[in-house]
Amino acid sequence: MATMKSNLQKIEHVVVLMLENRSFDNLLGWLKHPDDRGGQKVNGVAGKDLKNPIPEYARPADGTSFVSVSVGDPIDMTYPNPDPGEEYAHVNTQLFGSVNPEENRLSQHDAKPLKPYNLPDRMPKTAPMSGFVIDYVNHLNALNEKTPGKGMPSYEEYKIIMDCFPEEAVPVMSALAREYAVFDAWFASVPSQTLCNRSFMHAATSHGYVLNSTLIRWMMHTSPTIFSRIEKKQDPKVTWRIYYDRLDILPLVGLQYPALLKYRRSNLRTMEDFENDASVEGGLPSYSFIEPRFIIDHNDQHPPVKGPTLFRTSSVLAGEQLIERIYNALRNGPDWEKTLFIITFDEHGGCYDHVPPPVAVPPDPKKPKGEQDFKFDRLGVRVPTIMVSPYIKRGTVISEVHDHTSIIKFLCDRWGLKPLTGRDEAAINFHNVLNLKEPDLRKDFMLASRPYRATRGMLDEPINDLQKTILFLLAALEDVLELIEERHLFDKVRDAVELFIDEKRVAHIKTVGQAISFTISVDRRVTKHLSFFDWLKLRVKIALGIAP
DSSP, X not given: OHHHXXXXXXXXXXEEEEEOSOXXXXXXXXXXXXXXXXXXXXXXXXXXXXXXXXXXXXXXXXXXXXXXXXXXXXXXXXXXXXXXXXXXXXXXXXXXXXXXXXXXXXXXXXXXXXXXXXXXXXXXXXXXXXXXXXXXXXXXXXXXXXXXXOOSOOHHHHGGGGBOOOGGGSHHHHHHHHHSEEESSBBOSSSSOHHHHHHHXXXXXXXXXXXXXXXXGGGSOOOOOHHHHHHXXXXXXXXXXXXXXXXXXXXXXXXXXXXXXXXXXXXXEEHHHHHHHHTSTTOSOSEEEEOOOOSTTOOSOOOOOXXXXXXXXXXXXXXXXXXXXXXXXXXXXXXXXXXXXXXXXXXXXXXXXXXXXXXXXXXXXXXXXXXXXXXXXXXXXXXXXXXXOTTSOTTEEEOSOBOTHHHHHHHHHHHTOOOXXXXXXXXXXXXXXXXXXXXXXXXXXXXXXXXXXXXXXXXXXXXXXXXXXXXXXXXXXXXXXXXXXXXXXXXXXXXXXXXXXXXXXXXXXXXXXXXXXXXXXXXXXXXXXXXXXXXXXXXXXXXXXXXX
């Protein structure tokens, strides 16, 4: 233990990349430990008879005897395609195999579910993880209701929810997991959507919410974040920055926590800045949070949305290239020996996983229930998490229970910061991941991502719900920035409600190409992150139908 604690003090730079909507089994379920001889030491899917039942109303009518779907390998890097359900009620069905009341199955995809939000009448001690096929069938059926001539999805359409990528499909993630440390008991903080889990990543709470909507409420909080904790310490040696792709105009965390926008010229930096900072000794801050590109050729690994045709743009392959880019920047930098790189995902996004989520400590025990009666007393589904450092032994597997607030716990322990909520205060630190006395720089270890480039058809791809959320927040950016500069935002936030309720600003945006045009027009008016030449080049490419 003395070695672990001394190594903790050697870490001067923590870099976190949070990607989107994949479960552990979906991306790393077939992972083999480097010392394996055909077996598997991580808690994945290999060597196990894992399956989910098919509801009777969706079983094949061609005389086959299919009553369940077993875990398989995807034949397409866009799977699951289309995007599964991820809202709280969807996740309840996925975990417990229940649709309660029955009306929730027949309701429209975007309708509000009825109580008890698909929870079973008698809650089992552990979730059977038996409803991923049921929920995907219902989800596809609801989507099909909006398409004339479409009915109940076929076996070939819904069986893909049980597919898990083999190692060769995701060589970057697999190689890093084998070479450094993989966590096979890291869970999302909430059994629901993106903004809730990203909020736990930054503030150790989602303010009682389990859904992304209504968006205005995310701007009505003055709750402290890990960034404000660092600011409050007022120690020039303890610093933070958020890095994001400049084509996204602003980072999502800045839109979710608008109080951070006052740091947009000092602490909100682009990926080009990250690479420059990593190349200079002491250039990186104590804590770096990196966001993937969410909109233009998104590399966040988020599954695609259903459209007129099934598109072949793979955010998984694009995400692999992003991970490789960050790793190379860190490993080739002068501070590599003092850096801990963490790769994780916000939530499972409806993708299959076989491990039941455990109980959790609520952020605030004084608030017994939150939205849709959730008590925040259990975690979400497992997500892939890998840690990279020269102080990590090759082939390390960590099986202690963690969630996103473990990162906050680590940062607070390392730099003497006060906990944010009861959740991160009770979280388990991961001192034991730094298990080498001397650093192993891995000078001969190289990553090799698979070839990938965006296609021209990408511009016609429909935008997903997360992209719609970001565009909706960007639509009010000018007004929000004005409010921040003129007076305290939260004192007058209700004055801005109409800016967010007026969805006409973004309602016309249906495709990635339209989203690009919108974001760069916002940039030209407001943020001016792109040079005129870059802006003009993007405009020309869009006009010619060429992917940026």
